[in-house]
Amino acid sequence: MDPDFPHGLTVPSQTKIVLLVMDGLGGLPLEPGGKTELETACKPNLDSLVERSALGLTVPAGPGITVGSGPGHLALFGYDPFEYEIGRGALEALGVDFDLGAQDVAARGNFCSVDENEIIIDRRAGRIPTDIACRLAEILRTIRVDGVEFFIEPVKEHRFAFILRAPELSDALSETDPLRTGVPPLSVRALNPQAQKTADYVNRFIDQAASLLADQKPANMILLRGFARLPALPAYPELYGLHPAAIAINGMYRGVARLAGMEVLDVRSPTIADEFATLEEYWNDFDFFYLHIKKTDTCGENGDFMGKVRAIEEVDALLPRLLALQPDVLIIGGDHSSPAVLKAHSWHPVPVLIHAAHVRPDGLSDFGERTCSRGSLGILPAKYILRIALANAGRLAKYGA
Amino acid sequence: MDPDFPHGLTVPSQTKIVLLVMDGLGGLPLEPGGKTELETACKPNLDSLVERSALGLTVPAGPGITVGSGPGHLALFGYDPFEYEIGRGALEALGVDFDLGAQDVAARGNFCSVDENEIIIDRRAGRIPTDIACRLAEILRTIRVDGVEFFIEPVKEHRFAFILRAPELSDALSETDPLRTGVPPLSVRALNPQAQKTADYVNRFIDQAASLLADQKPANMILLRGFARLPALPAYPELYGLHPAAIAINGMYRGVARLAGMEVLDVRSPTIADEFATLEEYWNDFDFFYLHIKKTDTCGENGDFMGKVRAIEEVDALLPRLLALQPDVLIIGGDHSSPAVLKAHSWHPVPVLIHAAHVRPDGLSDFGERTCSRGSLGILPAKYILRIALANAGRLAKYGA
Numbered sequence: 001m002d003p004d005f006p007h008g009l010t011v012p013s014q015t016k017i018v019l020l021v022m023d024g025l026g027g028l029p030l031e032p033g034g035k036t037e038l039e040t041a042c043k044p045n046l047d048s049l050v051e052r053s054a055l056g057l058t059v060p061a062g063p064g065i066t067v068g069s070g071p072g073h074l075a076l077f078g079y080d081p082f083e084y085e086i087g088r089g090a091l092e093a094l095g096v097d098f099d100l101g102a103q104d105v106a107a108r109g110n111f112c113s114v115d116e117n118e119i120i121i122d123r124r125a126g127r128i129p130t131d132i133a134c135r136l137a138e139i140l141r142t143i144r145v146d147g148v149e150f151f152i153e154p155v156k157e158h159r160f161a162f163i164l165r166a167p168e169l170s171d172a173l174s175e176t177d178p179l180r181t182g183v184p185p186l187s188v189r190a191l192n193p194q195a196q197k198t199a200d201y202v203n204r205f206i207d208q209a210a211s212l213l214a215d216q217k218p219a220n221m222i223l224l225r226g227f228a229r230l231p232a233l234p235a236y237p238e239l240y241g242l243h244p245a246a247i248a249i250n251g252m253y254r255g256v257a258r259l260a261g262m263e264v265l266d267v268r269s270p271t272i273a274d275e276f277a278t279l280e281e282y283w284n285d286f287d288f289f290y291l292h293i294k295k296t297d298t299c300g301e302n303g304d305f306m307g308k309v310r311a312i313e314e315v316d317a318l319l320p321r322l323l324a325l326q327p328d329v330l331i332i333g334g335d336h337s338s339p340a341v342l343k344a345h346s347w348h349p350v351p352v353l354i355h356a357a358h359v360r361p362d363g364l365s366d367f368g369e370r371t372c373s374r375g376s377l378g379i380l381p382a383k384y385i386l387r388i389a390l391a392n393a394g395r396l397a398k399y400g401a
Numbered sequence: 402m403d404p405d406f407p408h409g410l411t412v413p414s415q416t417k418i419v420l421l422v423m424d425g426l427g428g429l430p431l432e433p434g435g436k437t438e439l440e441t442a443c444k445p446n447l448d449s450l451v452e453r454s455a456l457g458l459t460v461p462a463g464p465g466i467t468v469g470s471g472p473g474h475l476a477l478f479g480y481d482p483f484e485y486e487i488g489r490g491a492l493e494a495l496g497v498d499f500d501l502g503a504q505d506v507a508a509r510g511n512f513c514s515v516d517e518n519e520i521i522i523d524r525r526a527g528r529i530p531t532d533i534a535c536r537l538a539e540i541l542r543t544i545r546v547d548g549v550e551f552f553i554e555p556v557k558e559h560r561f562a563f564i565l566r567a568p569e570l571s572d573a574l575s576e577t578d579p580l581r582t583g584v585p586p587l588s589v590r591a592l593n594p595q596a597q598k599t600a601d602y603v604n605r606f607i608d609q610a611a612s613l614l615a616d617q618k619p620a621n622m623i624l625l626r627g628f629a630r631l632p633a634l635p636a637y638p639e640l641y642g643l644h645p646a647a648i649a650i651n652g653m654y655r656g657v658a659r660l661a662g663m664e665v666l667d668v669r670s671p672t673i674a675d676e677f678a679t680l681e682e683y684w685n686d687f688d689f690f691y692l693h694i695k696k697t698d699t700c701g702e703n704g705d706f707m708g709k710v711r712a713i714e715e716v717d718a719l720l721p722r723l724l725a726l727q728p729d730v731l732i733i734g735g736d737h738s739s740p741a742v743l744k745a746h747s748w749h750p751v752p753v754l755i756h757a758a759h760v761r762p763d764g765l766s767d768f769g770e771r772t773c774s775r776g777s778l779g780i781l782p783a784k785y786i787l788r789i790a791l792a793n794a795g796r797l798a799k800y801g802a
């Protein structure tokens with residue numbers, strides 16, 4: 001992978017690593033002079049870890065860059081988020097939490113309007129309301145083509161995610177959207193011979209869609225763009241000799257974890273407590289656990305400052321159960337910042353903590369944005385966190401003599 | 402060299418720079434809440450420098466990467482330790498402190514066992530004890546081939562370093578170890594026409610070795626792998642217009658310094674005090690001095706916390722002699738960390754101090770891991786330290802108008 005990470009440096013070990021990601025962890029004060037969400041939270045367990053931890057701030061994809069959860073997670077997982085880009089179709093599918101598999105091909109779909117000669121008159125079908133798009137998606141879901149499975153997932157207004165699932169698919173496909181009106185939709189062409197079968201599947205789907213939607217107004221046709229599979233990443237077992245598992249409720253995070261070669265575990269119910277229960281249940285079966293907490297980001301994006309504070313406190317209260325398992329290395333951080341005051345992801349570096357027997361302690365006393373900015377990890381690219389964890393886990397050999 | 406270091410930026414100057422390397426300087430507390438070796442040491446002279454110094458932590462070769470002394474020194478000398486890799490054979494020779502010359506070719510050797518048909522039956526000769534390998538090395542040292550000098554340096558058990566010294570050697574050679582038993586050792590092949598003479602030298606050595614070892618049991622043959630010269634580095638005189646000298650006792654450091662174009666000075670006796678005496682003696686003859694202290698690392702690797710503390714104190718006590726020479730820029734740092742508690746090199750960033758007339762002082766009061774993590778140099782790749790020193794020495798022109 002990275003030119004600055006020599007191959008063959010990893011060594012086997014019995015140690016266990018936990019990567020606890022509070023999505024959108026980084027925050028901002030509501031008012032000048034105030035505290036951030038993390039600084040406001042009453043979190044005795046997190047704070048008491050600090051004494052035996054190294055602190056820092058992670059930069060997901062470069063100074064000033066606000067990332068989505070996809071690149072934010074790729075970076076935390078140790079991949080360069082610019083080197084491994086998640087294509088538009090795959091993003092659309094992950095973005096609605098579709099559980100995209102490594103072999104699936106996804107596209108961004110539009111409902112559109114065509115006239116009686118099949119000429120496009122509106123590429124967005126007048127931006128039909130989402131509930132109408134949901135009804136149309138139900139119609140499209142009745143389409144059957146031998147050898148392939150289709151998934152139609154409404155996004156917003158006229159947009160939907162279109163996914164094909166079958167063996168040996170390819171995303172080397174041309175788009176059907178001519179990007180202008182006054183012309184008919186294009187057929188999908190295979191951009192190489194291996195993609196012909198996939199092109200045929202898509203074209204047969206489109207033919208049936210045209211018939212089924214013919215009487216709908218104004219959305220009587222579909223356009224498909226940005227065919228993409230998930231990127232092929234070198235996976236944890238080969239890269240690091242790890243046997244990794246992911247505990248995450250939402251499809252997007254499950255999809256990205258699967259990319260890294262993680263086994264995605266089932267969680268009994270979509271609660272943080274049951275995510276911790278899953279960690280306990282599978283503790284003996286894996287040596288790396290990615291544990292994803294969504295609520296911090298959801299509250300941040302909703303502008304719910306105190307909700308985000310409470311989400312952090314909920315994690316803090318559950319932390320003793322994780323510590324009781326005695327992981328050799330525990331990383332606690334976030335994939336990006338989501339300050340409630342901005343109601344959105346942001347570019348601000350993200351607090352991170354590495355807790356292990358041989359970190360060099362910083363002499364700091366609480367886990368917050370300001371203390372992390374004085375930590376011994378410094379302000380560092382998020383993609384380096386994993387290798388520091390591997391070092392602390394005794395899983396990296398010396399480079400050179 | 403580096404794409405981010407424009408050529409032609411250096412300017413002549415009469416200033417003098419000293420790079421004082423305490424090998425394995427970085428440490429860890431013995432117990433949570435305790436102090437590191439450097440923080441424990443009573444070092445009034447080092448501490449009093451801090452007031453007029455910029456502090457920071459160096460990362461030898463990337464976050465989480467533990468380096469050997471070779472890459473650790475290349476980085477401190479201003480080279481990218483991944484760009485300039487020291488090959489396996491050269492590493493083996495440097496690792497036993499062999500004073501490897503820039504023109505020498507080195508290989509990693511094994512004593513092995515062959516049957517009466519010269520078929521390998523054990524690639525490691527049953528891992529013979531080191532003292533037997535030493536005796537066998539004495540036998541191999543009797544081998545003479547016109548035009549070339551051989552050196553055989555036992556490493557451990559069946560392993561030894563094999564070095565050729567002659568003009569115009571090449572390391573473009575195939576290996577003799579087939580990496581499996583049941584087949585005979587391979588002959589060395591020249592991988593390009595220029596390497597033919599070197600291949601002939603090695604094959605003639607191996608022929609004689611086979612005869613001389615024939616009656617030995619179980620180690621009656623040798624295998625050679627990883628032929629390598631030291632990498633060709635752009636040297637200090639051309640890169641920076643410096644006339645540099647190295648003061649180091651152990652062969653490995655002398656070898657790496659020579660790579661950078663440094664003149665390696667003789668030291669009267671292997672003591673730190675005599676290293677400082679050498680610095681005084683040659684002060685007027687050079688404008689850059691690399692002064693290497695080994696004891697800090699030796700104690701760290703031996704798990705001797707207090708020994709490492711005393712080594713730092715010994716350097717501190719000698720520091721006034723160095724300061725009396727009034728270097729324009731003094732860098733004090735380490736090539737990597739060697740915490741006594743780990744008894745090994747480690748990945749932890751390394752304390753560094755730059756003392757010069759125009760550093761921006763940090764307002765810190767002592768030289769230790771925790772103060773350095775709050776220093777104004779930040780946590781930075783070790784390869785950048787030298788150019789900051791050059792700037793402070795008035796040896797770098799402005800880039801752009």
